[in-house]
Amino acid sequence: MIQWPCIFKLDGDDELLYLASEASLIAEFESLIWSDDDYLVDSQGQGYKVREAQAGVFAYEPCGRPFSVSQVTDLIQAHEFSKAEVCLTKIQFLTVSEAIRALAN
Numbered sequence: 295m296i297q298w299p300c301i302f303k304l305d306g307d308d309e310l311l312y313l314a315s316e317a318s319l320i321a322e323f324e325s326l327i328w329s330d331d332d333y334l335v336d337s338q339g340q341g342y343k344v345r346e347a348q349a350g351v352f353a354y355e356p357c358g359r360p361f362s363v364s365q366v367t368d369l370i371q372a373h374e375f376s377k378a379e380v381c382l383t384k385i386q387f388l389t390v391s392e393a394i395r396a397l398a399n
Contacts, residue, residue, distance in 0.1 A: 296354055297337040301394050302344075303369060305331035308376040310369060312397035320350065335361055335369070339390040366393045373397075 302311040302319070311326075313319045319334075323346075334342040339360035347353040361369075367387055387393035 296334070296340075296342065297391075299394055299398065300334050300336045301366075301369070301397060302328075302334050303332060305329060308372040310373040310397060312394070314398065316352075319344075320352070323352070333357060335366060335390075335394070337391040337394050339363075339366060361390065363387055363390055363393060366390050370397065 296316070298316065299312060299314045300319070302313055302322070304311075311322055313322065313334075328344075330343065330345070332344070334344055334354065336342065339362065341357045341361055342354040343357050345353050345355070370387075370393055387396065
């Protein structure tokens with residue numbers, strides 16, 4: 295079961311989308327062009343492929359081993375670097391959940 299909040303990683307893009315709930319994911323998908331190579335990372339670090347099972351209903355398929363804190367931190371550092379607003383060395387987290395919640399602001 296997905297542990298919200300999550301981040302959504304678009305393939306080939308460093309930008310991450312912070313998603314507080316499944317409702318925010320569905321709202322985001324209404325205007326987003328996404329592909330099978332994009333993935334969701336939940337607050338426990340589990341990655342999921344997302345597919346639309348039917349109009350407005352999504353299925354989540356776990357993919358691979360959970361992401362480590364280090365891997366999620368790397369994703370967030372790349373995201374912040376693309377915005378050029380934060381010193382990357384200051385971006386450190388103790389847990390995946392803490393890392394994902396940092397994007398809420």
